[in-house]
Amino acid sequence: MAEAIRVVALGNDGDGMAQTPQGRVFIPGTVPGDDVLLADETGTHATLERIVTPGPDRVTPPCHLSDACGGCRLQHMALPAIAAWKTARVVEALQRTGFTDIPTPATHQVAPYGRRRVDLAFRRVDRRIVLGLHRRRGDVVDMTQCTVLDPALFALLAPLRQVLHSLPAVHAGGDVQINLLDSGPDLLIALDGTPDANDRRILAQFGKSHGIPRISLRAQPPETLALTGPVFHHFDGVRVVPPPGAFLQVARDGEAAIRAAVLGNLPRKGLKAGIIELYAGCGTLSFALAEHAKVNAYEGDRAAFACLKQASGGTRVLPALR
Incomplete structure (x- = not known):
């Protein structure tokens, strides 16, 4: 034995x-x-x-x-x-x-059901859509339960399976990234077929029915498939318009913990020359830092930079593309 x-x-x-x-x-x-x-x-x-x-x-x-x-x-x-x-x-x-x-090191553990960002795969299997994450080096596992995902996003999965099943542009499958913005879920979809006017009509109706203001196609650059309302998010009271697939910290309380740690460790003196922020993104920390000093916010992604630049008017955030 x-x-x-x-x-x-x-x-x-x-x-x-x-x-x-x-x-x-x-x-x-x-x-x-x-x-x-x-x-x-x-x-x-x-x-x-x-x-x-x-x-x-x-x-x-x-x-x-x-x-x-x-x-x-x-x-x-x-x-x-x-x-x-x-x-x-x-x-x-x-x-x-x-x-x-x-x-x-200080630690912070995100509460259950707090994740507001997810990237899922979907496949047509036996005349239905399987939607979820890949098992290790394997097929997609249908996400019928999740103790991590925000309930608002998990509730979207069932109707999302139905609409993906109805799309002519879905042949074998694809993937979908979902960000939960302040304006509602924001979807970025990759399809294995070319969406036509009928696909766009179906997605627009789906967006209206489920409070999804924007559904985009993963491309270079992303293409809007359906726009049924304003898209926005807030960082420290500043309204931004994130691009499709924008990076967000996975949970609000995790983001708040990072912000508190950064602000709590700012020096008490020497900020007159300003703050240099690298990988500023859409402004997760930029506007909070700007309450303490001028912020030279550097970002290499053009879409994120454009978002930050559009939102920075009237603030002490100075975006730069690098």
């Missing part, structure tokens, strides 16, 4: 790491302290047969799709242990680059 082996650490991808007679292996679905039996080993990767004795940080995943869905790799691990692992990775990265005097 095979002997159980002990998982001793987590690898960079969140897989448990153990030492076998053949060498080090990484085992998805395990946490440090687990005693496990392996089904098979291929190089440095192994498949879990069963857990003999669970480690102290193992918990029951809150989502029944956690073993299949490729979105969450550590739902079987206690939140304090996840925070400690991520903190250690940041400290190790700083140490490798030569930092020695590293302050104690």
Whole structure:
């Protein structure tokens, strides 16, 4: 009978790491302290047969799709242990680059059901649309549950499956990125067919029915397929018009924690010369920083720069394209 082996650490991808007679292996679905039996080993990767004795940080995943869905790799691990692992990775990265005097990192864990940005794949399977995330190196897993996604976005998935099924421009499948802006969900869709007037009509009606002011086609540059209302978002009271597929921090409370950390560590003196902000995006931090000093906000993405420039009038934000 095979002997159980002990998982001793987590690898960079969140897989448990153990030492076998053949060498080090990484085992998805395990946490440090687990005693496990392996089904098979291929190089440095192994498949879990069963857990003999669970480690102290193992918990029951809150989502029944956690073993299949490729979105969450550590739902079987206690939140304090996840925070400690991520903190250690940041400290190790700083140490490798030569930092020695590293302050104690502050941590923040986003509440469940707080994610407002998601990138999903969809496929036609047996005369229906499967919409969700890819399992590891595998097919799309239909997202029938999610304890991470904002309920407003999750509620959109069922009608989204229906409208994608009805689109003539959807042959085998595609993908869709959704941002939850202050104006409502903002969709950026990649299709494997060419949308015609009928596709646009269907999407416009879908947008009106579900409070989606803009649906865009992933292209260079993105093309508007349906526009049924104003598109906007706010950063520190400043109204911006994000481009399709704009980068947002994944959760509002996570964004607020980052903002508070940045502002809390501004120097008390020496701001008269202004602040240089790199990767300013659409203004996530720019307008908050501008309350303290002039901000030279640098951004390399032309669409994000145009958004920031349009919104910066009358503020101390000075956008620059670099």
